[in-house]
Amino acid sequence: MSTEQTGALHPGEHLDHEHKPRGITRWLYSTNHKDIGTLYLLFSLAMLFIGGSLAMVIRAELFQPGLQFVDPHFFNQMTTVHGLVMVFGAVMPAFVGLANWMVPLMIGAPDMALPRVNNWSFWILPCAFAILLSTLFMEGGAPAAGWTFYAPLSTTYSSDSTAFFVLAVHLMGVSSIMGAINIIVTIFNMRAPGMTWMKLPLFVWTWLITAFLLIAVMPVLAGVVTMVLTDKYFGTSFFDAAGGGDPVMFQHIFWFFGHPEVYIMILPAFGIISAIIPTFARKPLFGYESMVVATASIAILSFLVWGHHMFTVGMPVAAELFFMYATMLIAVPTGVKVFNWVATMWRGSMTFEVPMMFALAFIVLFTIGGLSGLMLAITPADFQYQDTYFVVAHFHYVLVTGAVFGIIAGVYYWLPKWTGVMYSERLAQTHFWCSLVSVNILFFPMHFVGLAGMPRRIPDYALQFADLNALMSIGGLLFGLSQLLFVWGVVRCMRGVGDKASDRVWEGAQGLEWEIPSPAPYHTFETPPVVK
Amino acid sequence: MSTTHQRYYVPHDSGWPIFGAVALLLVGYGAASWVTQAGKPEGGNGVYIFWAGIALLVVMLFGWFGTVIRESTSGLYSDQLDRSFRQCMAWFIFSEVMFFLAFFGALFYARVIAVPWLGGAGNNAMTGELLWPQFDAVWPVLKTPGGTETQPMPWSGIPLINTLILLASSVTLQVAHTAIELGNRARLKVFLGLTIVLGAVFLGFQVYEYVHAYRDLGLRLDSGIYGNTFFLLTGFHGLHVTIGAILLLVIWLRIVIKDHFTADKHFGFQAAAWYWHFVDVVWLNLFIFVYVL
Ligand code: HEM
Ligand SMILES: [Cu+2]
Numbered sequence: 001m002s003t004e005q006t007g008a009l010h011p012g013e014h015l016d017h018e019h020k021p022r023g024i025t026r027w028l029y030s031t032n033h034k035d036i037g038t039l040y041l042l043f044s045l046a047m048l049f050i051g052g053s054l055a056m057v058i059r060a061e062l063f064q065p066g067l068q069f070v071d072p073h074f075f076n077q078m079t080t081v082h083g084l085v086m087v088f089g090a091v092m093p094a095f096v097g098l099a100n101w102m103v104p105l106m107i108g109a110p111d112m113a114l115p116r117v118n119n120w121s122f123w124i125l126p127c128a129f130a131i132l133l134s135t136l137f138m139e140g141g142a143p144a145a146g147w148t149f150y151a152p153l154s155t156t157y158s159s160d161s162t163a164f165f166v167l168a169v170h171l172m173g174v175s176s177i178m179g180a181i182n183i184i185v186t187i188f189n190m191r192a193p194g195m196t197w198m199k200l201p202l203f204v205w206t207w208l209i210t211a212f213l214l215i216a217v218m219p220v221l222a223g224v225v226t227m228v229l230t231d232k233y234f235g236t237s238f239f240d241a242a243g244g245g246d247p248v249m250f251q252h253i254f255w256f257f258g259h260p261e262v263y264i265m266i267l268p269a270f271g272i273i274s275a276i277i278p279t280f281a282r283k284p285l286f287g288y289e290s291m292v293v294a295t296a297s298i299a300i301l302s303f304l305v306w307g308h309h310m311f312t313v314g315m316p317v318a319a320e321l322f323f324m325y326a327t328m329l330i331a332v333p334t335g336v337k338v339f340n341w342v343a344t345m346w347r348g349s350m351t352f353e354v355p356m357m358f359a360l361a362f363i364v365l366f367t368i369g370g371l372s373g374l375m376l377a378i379t380p381a382d383f384q385y386q387d388t389y390f391v392v393a394h395f396h397y398v399l400v401t402g403a404v405f406g407i408i409a410g411v412y413y414w415l416p417k418w419t420g421v422m423y424s425e426r427l428a429q430t431h432f433w434c435s436l437v438s439v440n441i442l443f444f445p446m447h448f449v450g451l452a453g454m455p456r457r458i459p460d461y462a463l464q465f466a467d468l469n470a471l472m473s474i475g476g477l478l479f480g481l482s483q484l485l486f487v488w489g490v491v492r493c494m495r496g497v498g499d500k501a502s503d504r505v506w507e508g509a510q511g512l513e514w515e516i517p518s519p520a521p522y523h524t525f526e527t528p529p530v531v532k
Numbered sequence: 533m534s535t536t537h538q539r540y541y542v543p544h545d546s547g548w549p550i551f552g553a554v555a556l557l558l559v560g561y562g563a564a565s566w567v568t569q570a571g572k573p574e575g576g577n578g579v580y581i582f583w584a585g586i587a588l589l590v591v592m593l594f595g596w597f598g599t600v601i602r603e604s605t606s607g608l609y610s611d612q613l614d615r616s617f618r619q620c621m622a623w624f625i626f627s628e629v630m631f632f633l634a635f636f637g638a639l640f641y642a643r644v645i646a647v648p649w650l651g652g653a654g655n656n657a658m659t660g661e662l663l664w665p666q667f668d669a670v671w672p673v674l675k676t677p678g679g680t681e682t683q684p685m686p687w688s689g690i691p692l693i694n695t696l697i698l699l700a701s702s703v704t705l706q707v708a709h710t711a712i713e714l715g716n717r718a719r720l721k722v723f724l725g726l727t728i729v730l731g732a733v734f735l736g737f738q739v740y741e742y743v744h745a746y747r748d749l750g751l752r753l754d755s756g757i758y759g760n761t762f763f764l765l766t767g768f769h770g771l772h773v774t775i776g777a778i779l780l781l782v783i784w785l786r787i788v789i790k791d792h793f794t795a796d797k798h799f800g801f802q803a804a805a806w807y808w809h810f811v812d813v814v815w816l817n818l819f820i821f822v823y824v825l
Contacts, residue, residue, distance in 0.1 A: 021545055025545060025547075026545070028547070028550050029545035029546055029547050029549075029550065030545060031542065031543050031544065031545055031546060109540075110539075110540050110542055111540075111542045113616040113619075113620065114616060114617075114620060115542055115543055116543055116546050116548065116549050116596070117549070117620075119546070119549040119550070120548075120549035120550075120552050120553060123549060123550045123553035124553045124556055126553075127553050127554070127556060127557035127560070128560070130557065131557070131560050131561055131564065134561075160568040163563075163564040163565075163567045163568045164561070164564040164568075166564070167560035167561070167563050167564040168560065170560065171556055171557075171560050174556065177624075177627050180623075181620050181623045181624060181627070182620070184619075184623060185616050185619045185620050185623065188619055189612060189615050189616050189619055190540070190612075190616075215623055215626060215627045215630070216626075216627075216630050217630070218627070219627045219628070219630040219631035219633075219634065220630055220631070220633065220634045220637075222631055222634070223631055223633075223634025223635055223637075223638075224634060226764075227638065227764075229567070230753070230760070230764065233567050233568075233570075234753055234754065235753060235754030236753060236754060236759075236760040236764070237676070237678075237754075237756060237757060237760060238638055238642075238757070238760055241646075241650060241663070241677060242676065242677050242678030243676045243677075243678055243680065243754075243756040243757055243760070244642065244646065244647055244650065244673040244676045244677060244756045244757030244758070245642060245646060245757045245760070246641070246642070246645070246646035246649075246650075248646075249638060249641045249642065249645075249646055252637075252641060253634055253637060253638065253641075256637070316654065316655075523542075526539065526542075527539070
């Protein structure tokens, strides 16, 4: 681990190099990894609230049984666009933003490998989402086939929004692939002298592997949406048995992308947690090498488990068994990680600032999500759970209390480095506790209604689920409101309100990013530091 | 890591990326509108938006690469940056491989699983019996379960000639590569030019093959899974040949007109060459799995 290294800066180096461009073009034309990182993070925050508003529509409709506010078709549009916005607009860009900010600082690089391409990757994203969100206002409405857009829902039975959806996904893919290439090459080629592979902070390692996954599977997503497009508009029948194709083939190709995609959304969070826990436990990370190996094995295994999303579709028994065991195998490296985090804290001198609180919540709640995943991985059991709220509970535990909590933890952790001021601990603790309680009110009961048989993606439900659904809707509203506290805290720091942060910020923090001043100068490491 | 501490060049602000993002916005929005408007009596503006986007994209490529070339020839680039370029190109080609893999995956799935199952293989006897008892599950699927008929494209003839052409183009390109490294500019120009000509001939034959398929064989994009995989795989490959040929042509023009590249600095040439070899390898797989087998 990089904990012992002192990123010896040669004295008198260009850290005062502050000629920032001014005005709007600073952001439009930027080649600065910090500015582009900020853009990504702000974009992601905006998407979090757009996606959140759609979720509010869903929860409002589900507050009571029966149809109150929206018709079923519109409800489907809400679940679909909510999923797409959160996955591709909120979670992924947030991680890319964190990578932009932190990877060059952590490895002692002057910037990303190709700064202009970096800017292009970012600005494609708002364009892609402009296309996607414009479908909400189109005749026939937005895509309504779910974020997984299974054929034939997305082909035979879809509106013309399909074409816009497909092209929007293509743009997101271009953005992600170029962004990932930039990150991977930065890590391969831009490490400061002495920053050997086994000294890389774990956030860098996890992003390296994430970037590999992105480059490997985003093109497959591009392929499958292209087939959806040609099936709908050009008379092909990839997913139509009458032409010799097979709708199940859609699921195979989609989930070959889809399962690595869920790891794309969690591996960087593992990296963040692996940075935060040692800082606040004031101990080096336990089992650094095993963390690296576990991350790599998760990535490799993630290519072999896609069938666990298709247990009920009618695969041969041999395939069902293969996917069941392969999926369970993933729990081993995941367990190694959880074990290592806990072992890092063992006999540490812990303090509980907000990044640590979110990290602790992450460990507990992500593990709940992992365990429900293991239940889902049991093929015969999944015949019962498939397409119920139990699945919804599973992936919200891993994605909201996992990925999103990881992002929030990282933002609080590095915010003082970015802005030069400490966030308000009281405000942030309030944010934490409100989020923690409300998120569990929102998602925990989903396990119960799911096991009892409440199907997902349906605007109405049987009467016996009414009480819990009302409770969940209240939890959802509270969780959404709690995030306003987050925005408030972040905006305060961005405006420079708060105590001045020291360079190291946290007593136990280790690594190159803490050797430079707070706020981080506009240009850093123009001459590489020597890592000992 | 280089110990010489040559500075890594971090470019100043640039307007090209956001220009390119807007271009892609127009391409995406235009293409989607075009697709939804095509065939409708009232028509629409999608096609114009699309081509406007493409035009902007071309402008951007010229402007952006022009800047890069100026920076490079004025000596701003270090060896480390050169490595960045190389690695980026390699990963980009890897992403292209994965794109083709999606379509090859569809081909294999259809051939090995979907079509036999439709014919009743495995435990799907009832599927075959109840849905399409008359369906003959062979590859190529010349009569779909729904009844669309077509004829197969033989591998001898044009596909075989095209294979030889692409293989030959790989050789000529390799000769050109050796020539650039030896500083033999005359041979470089001839053999790089020859490669481009071979690429163009390949494309010409492919157009001819498509016309033949549509007119004489009734093999169309919409003639069931055989036609689907045939046209999407060869079509995307053809698109990549076109892009590769344009790349090589630009490189050739730069060599002939501007005298760019030297014996030891010619990354632009190399990137285009890698791309060409990649397109070549894809074709070999296509030839085997789409045509021969
Ligand atoms: C121990 C690790 C995990 C296991 C064993 C596991 C297992 C599963 C299984 C079997 C399903 C399919 C359930 C069904 O549709 O019937 C599923 C769904 C899902 N999982 Fe996981 N999972 C794990 C971790 C994760 C992580 C880390 C993420 C994301 C960060 C994730 C995200 C998802 C999502 C989004 C779905 C639902 C997809 C959909 O149908 O919309 N899972 N998981
Ligand atoms: Cu999965």
